[in-house]
Amino acid sequence: MFKSYRKLLSTVTVVALASVSAMAAGDASRTYANGKKVIDGGMTYPVKKGLTASYHVNTQKAYKDVKFGRAATPNEIKAWDIDVMYDGTGLPEGEGSVEMGDEIYEAKCASCHFDFGAGGAGYPALQQGNAYEMQKTLKLQRLHPDDDGPKRNFGSYWPYASTLFWYIKTGMPHPAPMSLSNDETYALVAYILSINEIKIDGEELDDDFVLNKKNFLKIVMPNKDGFIPKIEGKDGLENVRKFYDNPKNFGGNKERCMKDCFDGEPKVARIQGVGISDYNPPISEKKEKPAKKASSDSNEAKATYEASCAVCHGTDAMGAPVVGDKQAWAAVLKKGIDKVYMNGIKGINGMPPKGGTSLDDDKFKAVVDYMVKTSK
Numbered sequence: 001m002f003k004s005y006r007k008l009l010s011t012v013t014v015v016a017l018a019s020v021s022a023m024a025a026g027d028a029s030r031t032y033a034n035g036k037k038v039i040d041g042g043m044t045y046p047v048k049k050g051l052t053a054s055y056h057v058n059t060q061k062a063y064k065d066v067k068f069g070r071a072a073t074p075n076e077i078k079a080w081d082i083d084v085m086y087d088g089t090g091l092p093e094g095e096g097s098v099e100m101g102d103e104i105y106e107a108k109c110a111s112c113h114f115d116f117g118a119g120g121a122g123y124p125a126l127q128q129g130n131a132y133e134m135q136k137t138l139k140l141q142r143l144h145p146d147d148d149g150p151k152r153n154f155g156s157y158w159p160y161a162s163t164l165f166w167y168i169k170t171g172m173p174h175p176a177p178m179s180l181s182n183d184e185t186y187a188l189v190a191y192i193l194s195i196n197e198i199k200i201d202g203e204e205l206d207d208d209f210v211l212n213k214k215n216f217l218k219i220v221m222p223n224k225d226g227f228i229p230k231i232e233g234k235d236g237l238e239n240v241r242k243f244y245d246n247p248k249n250f251g252g253n254k255e256r257c258m259k260d261c262f263d264g265e266p267k268v269a270r271i272q273g274v275g276i277s278d279y280n281p282p283i284s285e286k287k288e289k290p291a292k293k294a295s296s297d298s299n300e301a302k303a304t305y306e307a308s309c310a311v312c313h314g315t316d317a318m319g320a321p322v323v324g325d326k327q328a329w330a331a332v333l334k335k336g337i338d339k340v341y342m343n344g345i346k347g348i349n350g351m352p353p354k355g356g357t358s359l360d361d362d363k364f365k366a367v368v369d370y371m372v373k374t375s376k
């Protein structure tokens, strides 16, 4: 894991180059690392020998000025636009029973979230008992903090179950996000509701209970009104304004202070119970720009290489001569350095003109020199 992540970091800086046509073939058959089909020829991270390699090059028309990337297509936006809102917007068709959810949970979730969502070993609990009973410690906790502290888990804390659906659908199971079907997600939500002892229409959810798009909207989470101000609906903005206009609402009895507030003792209205308990003046009042790094041409070439070329020349995944590979560069240089400069500037096969940059010829040549020097 670690290794591939590092590799990713070092190669990802610059990715989508528009002007490469040699790589267009094969677009249709590409898949993302999670096995899903690539949409509209987007970019992918191919997995090589178990490691995530650099991006495939984007061959589509890029933005005119930035050269990298392109506008997302309607299909791509549709694929990402899968959030589920508190009012049910975005809920897909589908259904799943508590029993089915129980089985999927055992197979795909219990290894981390423990039996019955108990949590542990750093993994969040998905239930900590009867959500209605725990909820009383949560209501308006900003104004009335409870000594026992709130139990922040889905059942007692989250105001809407839609967030649970969305969270599971997009993020879980942790190692394979987006791998669950809508039916499986409904089933898991039904199961997690049931272990939190949430009722729908006053009924407990037994094993046979089937959750679907329609009865989902009947779920009323215990902490639905525990969050203030209410930000939803047409009055949301006004509610927020009114709330923050009154300092008492966030625990302070004093006037808010926006200027010259520190006078030995802070005059700032403090948030009660939680939050700021102390105030330290800044270490320095002076603002200084960071010292300029000594820069030489060769530093600049190195930086350009890392930002604009290493994505392809740092790995053999792209078929580019790898920087540091003596043999590969010796073979390239047989053509003579002038020819190599020219090929780089004009582009050749998978090498986009100037590597997709807008460097002037001299700067580009300096980067080539750096690559050659580093590969001797």
Ligand code: HEC
Pocket (backbone or CB within 6 Å): 105, 108, 109, 110, 111, 112, 113, 123, 124, 125, 126, 152, 153, 154, 164, 167, 168, 172, 173, 174, 175, 188
């Ligand atoms: C490999 C471990 C792992 C597996 C398997 C896993 N999860 Fe998680 N889950 C996590 C971690 C870690 C977090 C916390 C993520 C964070 O806070 O950024 C989390 C968070 C959650 C949360 C949010 C909890 C909260 O209160 O913030 C839910 C809900 C959840 N997982 C459901 C599931 C479901 C349902 C499954 C099975 C389909 C599942 N998880 C499988 C590791 C896992």
Ligand code: HEC
Pocket (backbone or CB within 6 Å): 017, 020, 057, 304, 305, 308, 309, 310, 311, 312, 313, 318, 319, 320, 321, 332, 335, 339, 340, 341, 343, 344, 348, 349, 350, 351, 352, 354, 355, 356, 357, 364, 367, 368, 371
């Ligand atoms: C999109 C991937 C990609 C990027 C980005 C890229 N290159 Fe290349 N480069 C290649 C490939 C592939 C080749 C091998 C082309 C061939 O000979 O088939 C290559 C070859 C070269 C060559 C050898 C040309 C020859 O005559 O054989 C030079 C020099 C070069 N690149 C310089 C650069 C520089 C400098 C940058 C950054 C400013 C850069 N490249 C960025 C893919 C890339």
